[in-house]
Every structure is written in C-alpha cells, then in structure tokens.
Amino acid sequence: MAYDTIEVTHEGPVALLALNRPDKLNAIDATMITEINAALDDIEGNDAIHAIVVHGNGRAFCAGFDLQAGIAANRSGEAAWRAAIDTDLDMIMRFWHCPKPTVAAVHGYALAGGFEIALACDMTVCDSASLFGEPELRFGSSIVALLLPWYVNPKRAKKMLLTGQDRMGAGEALQLGIVNEVVADEQYLQRAIALAREAALMDPDSVTMTKQAINRTYEIMGLGEALRMGADTSIRIETLETELRKRFNQILRSEGMKAALAWREARLGRDD
Numbered sequence: 001m002a003y004d005t006i007e008v009t010h011e012g013p014v015a016l017l018a019l020n021r022p023d024k025l026n027a028i029d030a031t032m033i034t035e036i037n038a039a040l041d042d043i044e045g046n047d048a049i050h051a052i053v054v055h056g057n058g059r060a061f062c063a064g065f066d067l068q069a070g071i072a073a074n075r076s077g078e079a080a081w082r083a084a085i086d087t088d089l090d091m092i093m094r095f096w097h098c099p100k101p102t103v104a105a106v107h108g109y110a111l112a113g114g115f116e117i118a119l120a121c122d123m124t125v126c127d128s129a130s131l132f133g134e135p136e137l138r139f140g141s142s143i144v145a146l147l148l149p150w151y152v153n154p155k156r157a158k159k160m161l162l163t164g165q166d167r168m169g170a171g172e173a174l175q176l177g178i179v180n181e182v183v184a185d186e187q188y189l190q191r192a193i194a195l196a197r198e199a200a201l202m203d204p205d206s207v208t209m210t211k212q213a214i215n216r217t218y219e220i221m222g223l224g225e226a227l228r229m230g231a232d233t234s235i236r237i238e239t240l241e242t243e244l245r246k247r248f249n250q251i252l253r254s255e256g257m258k259a260a261l262a263w264r265e266a267r268l269g270r271d272d
Contacts, residue, residue: 001042005032007057008039013050013200014193015043019114022058027066028113033091040094050200050207052098053192054121055105061130062114067139067257081238088113088144089231095120096215099208101199105192106130106179111166116145122211123195124179126170127188132178133166138261140248142237146230150223152176 001008007018017039019026043049056062065088095102095117104110104118106126111133118124118132136143149157156176159165170182183191199207244267252260 001038003035003039005029006035006039008043010049011193012197013048014196015046015049015052016193017043017052017054019054019056019062022056024066025060025063025109026056026058026114027063027069028088028091029066029069033087036091037094040098044099049100050202050204051101051103051196052095053103053105053189053196054095054117055189055192056107056114058108060108060114061104061106061110062117063109064112064114064136065144067141067252078235078239081235085142085144085231085234085238089227092116092120092145093227095122099211100204101196101207101211103192103196103199105189106132107185107188109133109166112136112141113144116143116147119147119151119178120145122199123192125181125183125188125192125195126173126179127185128170128182129185130170130173130179130182130188131166132168132170132173133164134161135164135166137162138164138166138264139257140245140252140260140264142234143230144234146227149226150218151178 003020005019005021007016007020009016009018017036019028019032021027021029021032040052043052092113095104101123102121104121104124106118106124107130109131110118110126111131112135115132115134134143134148143161148160160168168178170179173179174182180195181191248260248264251263
C-alpha cells in the first residue's frame with residue numbers, strides 16, 4: 001500500500017513503520033493518524049510478521065502532533081475536541097495494545113505525542129543524542145496520553161509536565177526506565193530491529209498472551225481509567241476560554257508559534 005506520511009517495509013518477520021514527514025520533524029497530522037492505523041491493521045493481520053519497529057525519517061523520531069494542522073482544522077466546542085483527542089489517544093495506544101511486540105527506535109527529538117508513542121511501545125532504543133520531552137503546556141496545549149506517570153515517580157513526572165520540559169537526555173531516560181538501551185549514533189535502528197527479531201523468534205501465541213497479561217496487570221492498576229481521565233482533562237484544557245489563551249491563539253494564528261511563545265515569555269512578571 002502506498003502512503004503519503006509513513007513508509008512500511010519488511011525485514012523478514014519484522015515490519016518497519018517509518019514516520020515520513022521529515023520536513024516537519026515527523027509531526028503527526030490527521031493523514032498520518034489514518035495511515036498509521038491502516039498500516040497497523042495490515043501488519044496485525046499478516047501472519048508472516050511477528051514484531052514491529054517504529055522509527056522516524058530525517059533528523060528526528062517525532063516532534064509530536066502538528067499544532068499548525070490543528071489550528072487549520074479550526075476545532076471548536078467540546079464534541080469536536082473530544083473526537084480529535086480520542087482519535088489521537090487511540091492511535092498512540094495502538095502500539096501498547098498491538099498483539100505483536102512493538103519497538104521504538106528513537107533519534108533526535110521524541111516530543112509530546114512522539115514521546116508518548118515511544119512510551120506506548122513495548123521496548124525503546126535510542127541513540128546518545130536523543131532528547132525526550134512533553135512541552136505541550138508551553139504551547140497552551142494539552143497532554144493526550146498521560147503515560148509518563150506510569151514510568152517515573154510523581155516528582156519527575158510533574159517537573160517535566162508542569163514546566164514543559166523538552167530536553168531530557170538519553171542518559172536520564174535510561175536511568176528512569178523510559179528507554180531500554182542507549183546506543184551509539186547511527187546504530188539505534190539496527191539495534192531496535194535486532195530486539196524485534198529476538199521477540200519474533202519466540203512462539204507468537206505465547207508472546208501475544210504474555211503481552212496481554214502484562215497489559216492486563218496495568219489495567220487492573222487503573223491505567224485505562226487514568227488515561228481516560230487524562231483525555232477528559234485534555235478536552236477541558238483545549239476548550240478553556242481565557243483572555244490569556246485567546247491572545248496567545250490570536251498571535252499563533254497570525255504570526256506563528258515562535259511569536260506566540262515570545263509574547264508569553266515577555267508577559268512573565270507583568271499583569272498586561
């Protein structure tokens with residue numbers, strides 16, 4: 001199948017799903033969501049494929065959801081935002097719920113929705129220059145998949161989420177268990193494929209049932225309910241109407257993200 005925003009290739013029993021908007025740092029738009037879902041449907045139904053590697057073409061893994069595309073969609077009202085956020089969350093969690101092992105191969109930026117895809121995968125490999133983060137609140141936006149608190153302690157999760165941090169290095173990500181391995185530059189993809197091949201050697205039914213049992217453990221602990229609560233919070237944030245938010249969005253639409261962020265930072269310590 002031909003795609004516009006992703007590429008799918010096979011290396012034996014491993015499917016490689018490449019995010020392919022390199023000029024946008026592989027930012028996720030509506031077309032990419034549709035194509036990822038279609039590709040995963042195809043891969044999940046292919047008995048010759050036993051594992052999946054997701055990676056990004058160009059300079060980054062994924063910079064998150066495309067905010068400019070979201071602005072162009074001109075969403076308004078709770079119903080429109082609920083449909084959009086549910087679609088975004090469902091796509092991210094496809095990698096978590098996929099019956100076949102999923103491995104993220106990260107280089108460059110893995111931010112916001114891209115970071116959440118890496119978290120949702122069963123295993124993650126990155127190179128030493130990778131940077132992880134959740135900068136959504138800096139942009140007046142919201143966090144679609146609140147997976148980070150399930151990986152790290154509350155202090156670390158709050159530091160990243162409440163300050164919009166987007167510079168967590170590979171070493172700290174490894175220490176916190178956000179990634180499994182840090183490898184030398186240019187080796188991240190081959191190492192991810194090697195891990196996927198190791199999983200693909202196992203009995204596929206046993207792998208699927210074991211993955212489902214692990215995931216069920218987290219469901220029992222409340223993961224699904226927590227993610228739905230997070231999505232509800234995201235909807236409330238996106239539909240919030242304040243003077244600050246209105247002005248930020250006006251500048252964002254007319255002058256772009258850089259100007260909007262500069263305006264927000266210039267306001268610090270001021271009442272106007």
